[in-house]
Amino acid sequence: MSNFVKRIIVTLATALLMGPAWAAVTPSKPMSESTEAMLEQGLGIYFQRCSFCHGLLGDGEGPAAKYLDPRPRDFTLGTFKFRTTESGELPTNEDLFRTISRGLQGTAMQAFDSDLIKNGLSEDERWAVIAYIKTFAQEFDDPELDPVATGKVIALPANRPPFGAETVAKGKAVFERAKCWSCHGKLGRGDGNKEFRKDDWGFPIRIRNVTHPWKIKAGGEVEDIYMRFTSGISGTPMPSFVKSLNEDDRWNLANYIKSLQHELTGHQTLRAQPVQGELPEDPGDAVWDGAQPMDMRLAGQVVSAPRWQNPSVEMVTVRALFNETEIAFRITWDDPFKDVTHDKEQEFNTAELSKVGGMSSYVEANDMVPRALETFRDSIALQFPVRPPQGTKKPHFYRGSSSDQVHLWVWKADLDGTEEGNARGWKQPIKPQAEDGQQIKGQAVWDQGRWSVVMKRPRRTDDKNDVQFEQGVFTPMSVNAWDGSNGEHGLIMSLSTWHYVFLEAPTPITVYVYAVLAFLIAGGLGIWLMRKAEAEGEPDSRNLEEAT
Amino acid sequence: MTKPRIGTFLSVVLTLLVVYALVKWGIPALSREVTSLPFPLPVPGTLMFFYMMLTIIALFLIVTFSDEGLNDFLRPVKKLLRGGYTKILRAVVLTAIPAVIGWQVYEITVPKVEVPSSLRIQHPSSNFPKSFEDKKNPIASLTAADVDAFIEQAKANEVQFIAQVQEDIDHWLEEVDPEHVLEFFPQGSMKKLLTEIAAGEVNRETAKAALSEKNLFEGRALYAMNCRACHGDSVAGDGPMADGFKLRPINFTDNGTIETIVEGYTFWRVSNGGPGLPAEATPWDSAMPEWKLSLAEEQRWRIIQAEYDLAQKTPRIPESH
Numbered sequence: 001m002s003n004f005v006k007r008i009i010v011t012l013a014t015a016l017l018m019g020p021a022w023a024a025v026t027p028s029k030p031m032s033e034s035t036e037a038m039l040e041q042g043l044g045i046y047f048q049r050c051s052f053c054h055g056l057l058g059d060g061e062g063p064a065a066k067y068l069d070p071r072p073r074d075f076t077l078g079t080f081k082f083r084t085t086e087s088g089e090l091p092t093n094e095d096l097f098r099t100i101s102r103g104l105q106g107t108a109m110q111a112f113d114s115d116l117i118k119n120g121l122s123e124d125e126r127w128a129v130i131a132y133i134k135t136f137a138q139e140f141d142d143p144e145l146d147p148v149a150t151g152k153v154i155a156l157p158a159n160r161p162p163f164g165a166e167t168v169a170k171g172k173a174v175f176e177r178a179k180c181w182s183c184h185g186k187l188g189r190g191d192g193n194k195e196f197r198k199d200d201w202g203f204p205i206r207i208r209n210v211t212h213p214w215k216i217k218a219g220g221e222v223e224d225i226y227m228r229f230t231s232g233i234s235g236t237p238m239p240s241f242v243k244s245l246n247e248d249d250r251w252n253l254a255n256y257i258k259s260l261q262h263e264l265t266g267h268q269t270l271r272a273q274p275v276q277g278e279l280p281e282d283p284g285d286a287v288w289d290g291a292q293p294m295d296m297r298l299a300g301q302v303v304s305a306p307r308w309q310n311p312s313v314e315m316v317t318v319r320a321l322f323n324e325t326e327i328a329f330r331i332t333w334d335d336p337f338k339d340v341t342h343d344k345e346q347e348f349n350t351a352e353l354s355k356v357g358g359m360s361s362y363v364e365a366n367d368m369v370p371r372a373l374e375t376f377r378d379s380i381a382l383q384f385p386v387r388p389p390q391g392t393k394k395p396h397f398y399r400g401s402s403s404d405q406v407h408l409w410v411w412k413a414d415l416d417g418t419e420e421g422n423a424r425g426w427k428q429p430i431k432p433q434a435e436d437g438q439q440i441k442g443q444a445v446w447d448q449g450r451w452s453v454v455m456k457r458p459r460r461t462d463d464k465n466d467v468q469f470e471q472g473v474f475t476p477m478s479v480n481a482w483d484g485s486n487g488e489h490g491l492i493m494s495l496s497t498w499h500y501v502f503l504e505a506p507t508p509i510t511v512y513v514y515a516v517l518a519f520l521i522a523g524g525l526g527i528w529l530m531r532k533a534e535a536e537g538e539p540d541s542r543n544l545e546e547a548t
Numbered sequence: 549m550t551k552p553r554i555g556t557f558l559s560v561v562l563t564l565l566v567v568y569a570l571v572k573w574g575i576p577a578l579s580r581e582v583t584s585l586p587f588p589l590p591v592p593g594t595l596m597f598f599y600m601m602l603t604i605i606a607l608f609l610i611v612t613f614s615d616e617g618l619n620d621f622l623r624p625v626k627k628l629l630r631g632g633y634t635k636i637l638r639a640v641v642l643t644a645i646p647a648v649i650g651w652q653v654y655e656i657t658v659p660k661v662e663v664p665s666s667l668r669i670q671h672p673s674s675n676f677p678k679s680f681e682d683k684k685n686p687i688a689s690l691t692a693a694d695v696d697a698f699i700e701q702a703k704a705n706e707v708q709f710i711a712q713v714q715e716d717i718d719h720w721l722e723e724v725d726p727e728h729v730l731e732f733f734p735q736g737s738m739k740k741l742l743t744e745i746a747a748g749e750v751n752r753e754t755a756k757a758a759l760s761e762k763n764l765f766e767g768r769a770l771y772a773m774n775c776r777a778c779h780g781d782s783v784a785g786d787g788p789m790a791d792g793f794k795l796r797p798i799n800f801t802d803n804g805t806i807e808t809i810v811e812g813y814t815f816w817r818v819s820n821g822g823p824g825l826p827a828e829a830t831p832w833d834s835a836m837p838e839w840k841l842s843l844a845e846e847q848r849w850r851i852i853q854a855e856y857d858l859a860q861k862t863p864r865i866p867e868s869h
Contacts, residue, residue, distance in 0.1 A: 043734045047765075049781065052772035056720040056732055063712045064772040108788055110781050118801040119782040119859065214791065268794075269663055299792025302777050303822075303837045309777040309789060357844030359711055360773055392666040394832040396823060397794075474664055497794035497833055500663060511657045519650030526642040533629035 025101045025113070027123055031093040034131035042132025045125055050133075053108060058136035068108050069310040069365035071203060078137035079200070079234045082218035084154050085147040087232040087240035090139055092147055096130045099218070106215035108309075154230050156223055157247040163222060163255050171256025174249045178241060183207050188260045191336040191449025195373060196485070200235040204371050209334055209449070212315065213261040220261060226254040262295075264315070269474065269500040270294040272320035272327065279321050279328040281442050283452035288330050291319040296479055298494040303398045304426050305353040305361035311494030312483030316380070322503050327469045328442070328456035329501075331380055331411075331479070338446040339484030340413045342377040346370055347489055369487030376484035378446075380453055381410040381430075383478045384467035386422065394476045397497045399423040399430075407467045409440055411453050413484070416444060418455050422465050426491060437463050459503075472505030556620040560607050567603045571596055668795075671809055672829040676816060682866050683812035687763050687849045690756055698759040699750050702741060705729060707762070710850075713769045735761045767854025770847055775855070778835065783858045793835045800859035807861040811852065814863065818848050 032038070047056075053072040055061040060074035073080070082099055083091040100121070103111035114120035121129065134140040147153055161167050175181065185191035190209035199205045213220040218228065230250055232240030241250060273291040280287050296318060300311040316333040348369050353361050363369060370376075384407045385395045400406035402424045410430065411418040418440040421430040439461060442454035459469040469475060476498045482488040554562075576588030583589065591599075611621045631638045701707045705728050709717060720732050728745075730738050737757035744750045772781065778797040780787040785799030800806050806814060817824070822834025839848055856863060 040734070047732075047734050048768065051716075052769050053781075056716050057723055059719065061719060062716055062772070063769045064776065067773065106788065108776070108781070110786065110788070112782065117780075117782050117784045117786065118799075119784055297792045299789040299835070300777070302789055303835055305842050307777075314792070354842075356840070356842060357847060358842075361842040362773065389664070392664045392830065393827065396832045398835070401823065472659070472661075494792070496792065497835065502661070504661070505659065507658060511654060511659075514657050515650045515654035518653040519646045522646035522649045523642065526646060530629045530638070530642065533626045534631075536626070 025098045027094065027097050027127070029123075031097075031127045031130060034134075038128045038131050039135065041125070042128035042130070045121065045129045046132050049112070049121070050129065058133065064108075066364045066367070067309060067360065067362040069203070070107055070205075071201065071365070072108070074201070075133050075136035078139035081233045081235060082228075083147075083231045083234070084227050085231060086152045086154060087242065088234065089147045089152045090145055092153055093127075093130060096133065097126060100126050100130065102219065104217040105219070106212075107217055154227065154242075156226065157251050159248070160251055161255075163258060167252045167255035168259040169256075170249075171252035171254065171259075174245065174253040175256055178245055178249075178253070180253075183237070184210060185336070185449050187211070187448050187450075188257070189334045189336065189449030191334075193336075196371070197237055199237075203366055205236060206312075207336065209336070210257050211260045211262045211334070215314070216261075220258070222251075222254045222258045225257045226250055229253065262315075264297070265293055265295040265317075267294060269502050270318055270320055270477070272322045272501060272503045274504065275321045275323050277323065279323060279326050279456055281328075281454055281456055283330050283332075283443060283445050283454045287321060288319055291321055291330075293317050293319050294499065296496045296499055298479060298481055298496045301398075301491055301493050301495055302362075304491065306348065306350045306490075306492055307353075307362040308488070308492045308494075309362060310365050310486070311481075312486035312488065313380075313481035313494050316479050316481060316496075318382075318477075318479075318501075320501055322459065322469065325458055325460075326456060327459045327503070328454060329382060330452060330454050331382070332450055332452045333380065333481060334450050335378055335446075335483050336449050337373055337483075337485045338413070338451075339373065339376060339378045340416075341374050342412070342414045342484070342489075343375055346375050348487075348492065350490070363487075363492055369489075369492060371485065371487045373485050376482070376487065376489045377412055377414040378451060378484050379410060379412045379482040380451070381408045381480040382455060383408050383480065385476055386465055386467060388468070388470075388473065389476055394498055396425070397478050398495065399426040401425050405465070407465065408480070409455050409457075410480075411442075411444065411455065413444070413446075413451075418442060418453075420466070429490075433463070433465065437461075437466075469501075469503055471503045474500040474502050477501045555624060556611060556617065557622075557624045560611065560621065563607060564600070564603060567599065571599050666830065668830050669828045670798075670805075671813070672826045674828065675824075675826045676813060680812035680816045681810060683815055685811050685815075685849050685853055687767070687846065688760075688811075688853045690759060692752075695752055695756045695759060698762075699752075699755045702728075702730060702755070702758075703745055703750070709762075710766045710770070710847075712773060713766060730758070730762075733758075733761055733765070737761055763850060764854055764857055767850035767852075768858065770843075770851045771854045771858070774839075774843065775851060779855075783855060795830070795833045795835070797835075800855060800861065805861075806856060806859060807864065809864055810866045811863040812866070814852050814855075815848060818852060 051062055053060075053062045053064050053068065054075065055065065055072075058075035060072040062072065065072050078090060080091040080095070082104070083089065083095045085091060085095070099109070101111065101113040102116070103109050111117060112121045112126065114122050139145050143149060181192055183190075183192040184207060188210040190207040193207060196204040197207070209215065216224070218224055228238070229241045229245075232238055245253065271292050275287060294317065296316050298311060298314050298316065300309040301307065302309055313333050313335065316331050319330045321328045348363070352358065353363065383399070385400070386405050386407050395401055395404035395406050400423055405422050405424045408421050408423060408430050409418050410421060420433045420438055420440060422433065423430045440455050440457045442456045444451065444453040461468065467475065477500060478498050479496045480493050481495070482493045488494075571591050575591050579585075579589040580587070610617070612618050627633060628638055628641060698707070707729055717729065717732065721729065724732075726732070728742055730742060733739075735758075737754060738761055740754050741750065741758040744754055776787055778787045778789045778793070779785055779800065780790065780797075783800040785797040785802075787797060790797050798805050817836070819838070819840040821836040821838040822831045823838055825831035825834060843851070
């Protein structure tokens with residue numbers, strides 16, 4: 001009984017402390033003692049909604065599990081990553097509720113809150129399934145391990161200065177001092193380690209790139225971030241910093257991490273910047289800073305076998321410059337490892353996945369392709385239609401089709417150069433153009449977990465298989481990307497759908513001529529009327545006075 | 549006449565302004581009252597032009613009805629032109645009017661830049677083969693033979709599952725060591741079937757409901773493996789891949805998606821994907837795969853059954869029925 005009262009008090013206290021950012025995922029009432037009926041309801045939901053990833057036994061081995069990275073949680077171990085409890089402790093009911101309600105961003109675990117999605121679970125249903133999930137791990141039966149009863153729950157600090165220049169600057173100092181960069185990289189791109197690390201289950205982990213908010217699993221708000229390095233992430237090398245950093249430090253650090261989050265540009269058309277004189281081949285050239293950036297989101301290649309739903313490159317940023325004769329693109333994207341070798345021997349044989357009616361057409365996350373350094377190269381490709389687009393009609397964004405070919409500019413890290421090629425659909429590999437048709441120049445740099453690649457070419461060429469860049473035309477453009485150490489090569493890649501690149505046409509001189517002409521004619525007419533009125537003189541001053 | 553007057557010219561200008569304001573803001577404001585919609589209905593540009601032309605013609609007729617009227621109208625204009633209202637005002641007006649005209653000419657002649665866009669048709673029928681219209685889901689419409697075969701398998705405790713779920717079931721069998729493989733189903737119909745088998749008297753309706761549960765289980769597994777990445781585990785079109793596509797994956801829980809089409813159409817779309825679409829549905833932007841290249845017909849039908857079930861929708865009935 002006293003336990004129950006305590007639980008209510010703690011729940012209420014956390015609800016009050018956590019404020020509006022957490023309000024949406026805070027249950028209206030605490031979890032009730034689980035009953036037979038509740039467990040039965042929970043089983044029904046689990047069977048229908050959870051078991052295909054988490055397995056009938058809750059061991060994270062459901063039919064879809066092996067194609068996913070990160071793997072679905074194994075509930076039988078009682079190890080949960082995202083908690084508001086001290087390092088190594090069990091999660092609270094509210095922690096489980098939060099994860100189920102809003103999901104884990106950037107993973108296959110999606111939001112189940114019926115307020116967020118039409119087909120979701122009501123609060124009672126979520127509590128029922130939590131009651132059932134807790135039956136998988138014996139730890140939950142042990143009152144001595146109950147984090148609430150034993151006072152292992154972490155509250156947010158009482159003093160929480162708002163997000164701003166001050167907290168961010170203080171947090172940056174903490175980031176340096178606590179050596180966060182030794183894993184997460186100096187700029188937070190997850191590039192601090194020189195090799196892969198593994199989690200407790202033996203799977204290679206990706207150190208979080210904290211600048212990509214859509215990948216911050218348990219929420220990107222300051223409160224969420226604070227909890228992550230306060231509680232630590234069980235089963236991974238991410239420790240709790242409770243002992244080494246005080247509350248204020250952790251709060252400021254959370255603010256700094258929040259400040260690193262990238263804001264997506266949002267537009268679908270890239271406006272190329274006109275430049276006088278030579279276009280730079282060096283990605284570091286200052287001219288690039290004046291060009292408009294466009295962020296392009298990428299998804300895993302899931303259109304045809306071999307399907308890949310664990311892509312590494314999920315965003316590239318493109319800029320473009322042009323002059324009378326040339327066009328240049330600079331593509332930047334984050335990649336924690338610089339992969340500049342390519343071992344053809346280790347390429348994946350897609351035959352098994354390409355069968356009709358086989359086990360699956362998806363590539364398994366860890367067992368089918370090597371996810372290791374020095375196996376496959378990093379690579380990026382820009383894709384354009386060969387034929388100038390008619391209205392909105394374009395080739396298919398996935399390598400065109402037999403009737404409508406695309407032109408690809410494929411940069412490969414092992415060659416440190418860009419190859420031009422053509423494709424007519426995904427069924428055949430990209431066909432490289434002849435040696436004398438290769439016209440793309442440019443340099444590439446990998447620095448602090450980010451590739452920057454420049455591709456420069458004459459705007460117009462004689463080759464009928466080439467894209468041509470005319471001013472005033474919206475040219476469709478899309479991207480394919482490969483991260484070699486993520487096992488990506490061939491069609492195991494990420495890709496974007498069509499965007500546009502646009503070279504602004506200079507306004508024709510006639511436009512200005514007409515405007516000036518109109519001004520002059522109207523002005524002349526005015527002056528003529530003025531002269532005429534003056535010549536007539538005051539017609540009848542008496543009438544005028546009468547009228548006024 | 550001592551009646552206070554504002555002069556013909558000023559009344560003409562004021563009339564034009566009042567009419568413009570009425571059409572531009574008055575009618576939309578009134579429209580909100582009439583329609584009680586939360587937004588005003590704007591007056592189309594051509595209608596505005598029409599109203600203003602009518603007003604100008606009416607004013608012209610009134611003003612030019614007599615020489616006196618025309619003189620009244622022109623008097624302040626002429627006074628302005630003579631510099632009667634100070635020379636500065638004259639200079640300002642004689643520059644401002646040509647400047648506005650020049651600017652308008654520029655606006656009309658300067659090339660406009662617009663991203664190509666088109667209305668997209670989500671369920672195009674222009675190339676939908678009629679032969680698919682009446683296709684029925686063989687997995688969802690169980691025959692007596694299907695049910696009998698299932699009863700036999702269940703009685704012998706030799707129920708066959710699709711390969712994709714077998715491994716997980718094997719784990720469960722090893723761990724739990726149950727009397728019967730079907731015990732992992734929590735549904736009432738399956739429990740009832742097991743009781744009936746134990747009692748030696750199997751009701752066909754029970755068996756049919758149980759078989760349907762088994763099929764849904766397999767369909768959901770195939771959905772989770774193949775479709776979930778884009779369409780999401782709650783079939784809301786919000787899977788982990790969804791943000792990477794220009795055309796977001798369809799949200800099956802939306803009214804107006806899978807419940808407005810016949811099952812045969814769903815099967816045709818799943819089978820032929822983006823490349824199977826006609827031009828009005830912008831196939832070049834669709835990431836929907838041609839599933840006939842990866843999934844067997846039976847697998848596609850299983851998924852379709854589960855998809856409708858997860859979305860809590862039913863397909864449209866073909867019109868010939």
